[in-house]
Amino acid sequence: xxxxxxxxxxxxxxxAPLLELTDVTKxxxxxxxxxxxxxxxxxxxxxxxxxxxxxGKSTLVKIIAGLYQRDSGxxxxxGEEVDFGSTAQSKASGIAVIYxxxxxxxxxxxxxxIFMGRQPTTRTGGIDRRAMRAEAVSxxxxxxxxxxxxxxxxxxxxxxxxxxxxxKAISLDARVLIxxxxxxxxxxxxxxRLFAVARSLRxxxxxxxxxxxxxxxxxxxxxxVTVMRDGAYIATTPxxxxxxxxxxxxxxxxxxxxxFPKLPSEIRDVVLEVEGLTRTGVFRDISFQLRAGEIVGxxxxxxxxxxxxxxxxxxxxxxxxxxxxxxxxxxxxxxxxAATARGLALVPEDRRKxxxxxxxxxxxxxxxxxxxxxxxxxxxxxxxxTAASREWATRLEVKTNSLDTEVGTLSGGNQQxxxxxxxxxxxxxxxxVDEPTRGIDVGTKSEVHxxxxxxxxxxxxxxxxxxxxxxxxxxxxxxxxxxxxxITGEFERSEATPENVMMAATAxxxxx
Amino acid sequence: xxxxxxxxxxxxxGILLALILVIVAATVANPSFVFSGDGWRDxxxxxxxxxxxxxxxxxxxxxxxxxLSVGSVVGLTAxxxxxxxxxxPGIPAIAVFLAGGLLGAVLGLVNGALVAYAKVPALxxxxxxxxxxxxxxIAWTGSxxxxxxxxxxxxxxxxxxxxxxxxxxxxxxxxxxxxxxWYLHTRRSGRELYAIGSDPAAAHLYGxxxxxxxxxxxxxxGALSGFAGVLFAARYGTxxxxxxxxWELQAIGAAVIGGVAMAGxxxxxxxxxxxxxxxxxxxxxLPIIGIDDFxxxxxxxxxxxxAIVLDRVLAVRRHRKLIAxxxxxx
Numbered sequence: 001x002x003x004x005x006x007x008x009x010x011x012x013x014x015x016a017p018l019l020e021l022t023d024v025t026k027x028x029x030x031x032x033x034x035x036x037x038x039x040x041x042x043x044x045x046x047x048x049x050x051x052x053x054x055x056g057k058s059t060l061v062k063i064i065a066g067l068y069q070r071d072s073g074x075x076x077x078x079g080e081e082v083d084f085g086s087t088a089q090s091k092a093s094g095i096a097v098i099y100x101x102x103x104x105x106x107x108x109x110x111x112x113x114i115f116m117g118r119q120p121t122t123r124t125g126g127i128d129r130r131a132m133r134a135e136a137v138s139x140x141x142x143x144x145x146x147x148x149x150x151x152x153x154x155x156x157x158x159x160x161x162x163x164x165x166x167x168k169a170i171s172l173d174a175r176v177l178i179x180x181x182x183x184x185x186x187x188x189x190x191x192x193r194l195f196a197v198a199r200s201l202r203x204x205x206x207x208x209x210x211x212x213x214x215x216x217x218x219x220x221x222x223x224x225v226t227v228m229r230d231g232a233y234i235a236t237t238p239x240x241x242x243x244x245x246x247x248x249x250x251x252x253x254x255x256x257x258x259x260f261p262k263l264p265s266e267i268r269d270v271v272l273e274v275e276g277l278t279r280t281g282v283f284r285d286i287s288f289q290l291r292a293g294e295i296v297g298x299x300x301x302x303x304x305x306x307x308x309x310x311x312x313x314x315x316x317x318x319x320x321x322x323x324x325x326x327x328x329x330x331x332x333x334x335x336x337x338a339a340t341a342r343g344l345a346l347v348p349e350d351r352r353k354x355x356x357x358x359x360x361x362x363x364x365x366x367x368x369x370x371x372x373x374x375x376x377x378x379x380x381x382x383x384x385x386t387a388a389s390r391e392w393a394t395r396l397e398v399k400t401n402s403l404d405t406e407v408g409t410l411s412g413g414n415q416q417x418x419x420x421x422x423x424x425x426x427x428x429x430x431x432x433v434d435e436p437t438r439g440i441d442v443g444t445k446s447e448v449h450x451x452x453x454x455x456x457x458x459x460x461x462x463x464x465x466x467x468x469x470x471x472x473x474x475x476x477x478x479x480x481x482x483x484x485x486x487i488t489g490e491f492e493r494s495e496a497t498p499e500n501v502m503m504a505a506t507a508x509x510x511x512x
Numbered sequence: 513x514x515x516x517x518x519x520x521x522x523x524x525x526g527i528l529l530a531l532i533l534v535i536v537a538a539t540v541a542n543p544s545f546v547f548s549g550d551g552w553r554d555x556x557x558x559x560x561x562x563x564x565x566x567x568x569x570x571x572x573x574x575x576x577x578x579x580l581s582v583g584s585v586v587g588l589t590a591x592x593x594x595x596x597x598x599x600x601p602g603i604p605a606i607a608v609f610l611a612g613g614l615l616g617a618v619l620g621l622v623n624g625a626l627v628a629y630a631k632v633p634a635l636x637x638x639x640x641x642x643x644x645x646x647x648x649x650i651a652w653t654g655s656x657x658x659x660x661x662x663x664x665x666x667x668x669x670x671x672x673x674x675x676x677x678x679x680x681x682x683x684x685x686x687x688x689x690x691x692x693x694w695y696l697h698t699r700r701s702g703r704e705l706y707a708i709g710s711d712p713a714a715a716h717l718y719g720x721x722x723x724x725x726x727x728x729x730x731x732x733x734g735a736l737s738g739f740a741g742v743l744f745a746a747r748y749g750t751x752x753x754x755x756x757x758x759w760e761l762q763a764i765g766a767a768v769i770g771g772v773a774m775a776g777x778x779x780x781x782x783x784x785x786x787x788x789x790x791x792x793x794x795x796x797x798l799p800i801i802g803i804d805d806f807x808x809x810x811x812x813x814x815x816x817x818x819a820i821v822l823d824r825v826l827a828v829r830r831h832r833k834l835i836a837x838x839x840x841x842x
Contacts, residue, residue: 066719067717086719087716087717087718087719088719088720089719090719091719099717103711103713103714103717103718104711104714105706105707105710105711105714105715105777106710106711106777107706107709107710107773107777107778108703108706108707108710108777112703112707116703116704116707116718116720117700117704117707117718117719117720118700119700119703121700125699126698126699127698127699127700127703151834152834154830154831154834155830155831155833155834156834
């Protein structure tokens with residue numbers, strides 16, 4: 001896909017760094033997002049920043065962009081200490097950031113989007129629309145792209161939106177250009193175009209930072225690579241002196257043995273069969289089986305389409321073709337009630353948004369999924385609700401003063417338990433959990449793990465979506481890996497190594 | 513060619529045609545609707561006051577906010593106008609205008625500050641200030657009222673007089689409209705109002721001064737309402753504590769009918785102005801065309817819903833077309 005050989009670093013790259021971060025830290029309350037972030041960008045260089053989800057890359061970028069303020073550590077630009085209080089300051093210093101999701105004004109024209117806030121003006125202070133348009137056209141010419149400058153940005157492809165972001169950076173005459181996973185949503189041709197633009201910007205002496213999960217792109221485009229892990233700097237290496245294997249080792253290199261006590265359980269018959277599930281543009285040809293007593297881990301990077309598959313299987317979203325069979329019988333498409341009635345449960349990713357009614361009590365929330373079973377003569381009886389929820393609250397060790405407490409006031413870990421309890425109360429045969437331990441503390445985490453393990457022992461079939469590699473490797477009997485909407489790897493517990501899984505999740509053409 | 517296309521497809525053109533249609537229909541039914549001294553004057557005079565308020569409202573809505581307190585501001589400043597003429601004999605009219613505009617601006621500043629700093633939705637804040645301002649008005653006015661005889665004759669003339677066949681009031685409204693349109697179209701800060709309404713999060717990432725701009729929008733809305741309050745006194749002469757009651761909804765209705773999107777980022781003050789004319793003209797035209805009084809409110813409501821549905825349909829169609837074009841290019 002990317003044919004051009006990696007270019008050698010230009011001579012200018014050997015000089016003092018243009019932008020340098022040293023031992024930068026950032027915490028949000030008790031959560032430490034960045035323990036020790038370091039980065040040095042040079043003029044005329046394209047620098048790659050890689051790491052697993054949650055490694056702290058985005059936090060680092062947001063500090064550079066002026067969106068977050070660092071707690072400690074050094075930040076210099078062109079040798080001078082800087083301290084950005086806002087995005088406007090960072091921008092004024094010549095730093096442009098292109099986010100994964102372009103942030104444009106959909107109602108305004110392409111030209112206005114490029115120059116918003118710093119439009120060229122006439123002598124009387126009015127906006128000089130003609131000059132503004134001419135400059136946009138000249139930037140597009142230089143980039144070799146054809147985008148109608150007068151149209152609104154609503155409806156533009158992600159690729160074109162990114163080009164507009166780049167045009168913005170050029171019009172700013174940015175010295176530092178940061179691209180946060182710019183290729184995630186691009187086709188091969190569009191990636192080529194973007195890379196050509198990036199190379200020409202580098203040759204003009206600008207410093208570029210390229211964040212990506214795709215190793216082939218990193219090797220094709222960048223001259224230097226910095227690896228981060230768990231909020232900390234690991235290593236910076238010239239691209240010519242490293243390999244994909246070495247980088248993967250640096251990204252995952254941690255001990256996974258003692259965590260996550262998966263209890264052995266007897267694996268029985270197939271309960272859930274998914275075959276050829278396809279939703280155009282989202283996921284393609286997804287097939288897998290789930291057996292009673294088994295935990296299957298679904299690994300992959302954020303945006304690989306895992307949650308979307310789960311939602312389609314459960315019936316929240318529709319799919320275009322393929323089938324889902326539960327206990328040998330086909331499940332109707334897009335019918336959550338049927339799925340629930342037949343014993344399927346989904347604990348969604350964002351529990352605050354999708355799993356809980358935050359301003360209602362623990363009891364109410366637990367009873368939510370089994371309302372019909374609890375109700376009698378069409379009415380919901382509080383005593384029955386309380387009895388049902390008490391059983392699960394006790395079993396899950398939900399820490400709350402009373403079952404009447406509003407769920408929104410509980411800690412993240414306890415909220416997650418309530419969501420679990422809500423679905424477990426419906427006594428499912430198949431449980432799909434999406435990122436079950438995201439954002440909860442270590443203690444609760446292992447409780448959730450022990451619970452999942454117990455449920456499997458009791459004969460439940462569990463599909464666990466997780467972006468945390470150690471969790472997947474520790475808990476799963478079998479690991480499925482998705483990348484860009486397809487299943488790109490399947491490993492038995494014994495053969496699932498961090499390197500194998502990471503490779504399938506990131507590399508082009510990995511063995512399926 | 514391009515200009516012709518823009519004019520032809522503009523949302524404002526459609527609404528202007530609707531207005532002309534209503535006027536023509538009413539005139540056919542009763543020629544005096546336009547072709548009589550009073551008819552012509554009423555046609556222009558009545559909507560001109562609402563136009564001022566609707567322009568301010570449009571500026572606020574463009575930033576994805578709303579100002580429900582404008583009717584109460586009109587009431588307060590109208591009463592202030594009367595009080596000034598009574599309590600300060602010989603006060604020049606220009607000073608009264610400034611005082612009304614200033615009071616309106618201050619009330620708008622209160623709204624803006626609460627919205628911009630307290631981060632509470634404008635709907636809630638201005639619903640609150642709508643009642644508070646009206647409450648102050650009632651406490652201040654009591655059962656008192658300003659009568660036409662309390663106001664200087666020259667000042668009254670401003671509200672009803674004409675020059676070259678056009679009411680002064682309409683000319684004032686037109687001047688304000690042109691300035692507002694020019695500001696929104698050509699000044700950086702004007703364009704930033706659109707950007708903020710189109711995507712507040714993106715505006716933040718762009719480093720635009722979001723707080724200051726929102727503050728400005730509310731001050732403009734308040735000042736224009738204050739201005740309208742002064743002219744209200746000049747036009748009607750009589751001011752009780754219910755002056756401007758319900759104007760906030762008419763102003764919002766005018767903006768929406770004129771194509772200003774409640775979700776912010778789109779629409780023009782021209783549209784809001786035409787919307788104000790259509791809204792009030794339809795009210796006067798319906799009885800003439802022979803539609804029962806009882807139906808007037810329902811017709812206005814249907815108009816508002818129709819305008820919103822139309823905008824939605826057009827937006828969806830535009831979005832689909834843009835995406836289809838994109839697919840074709842692949």
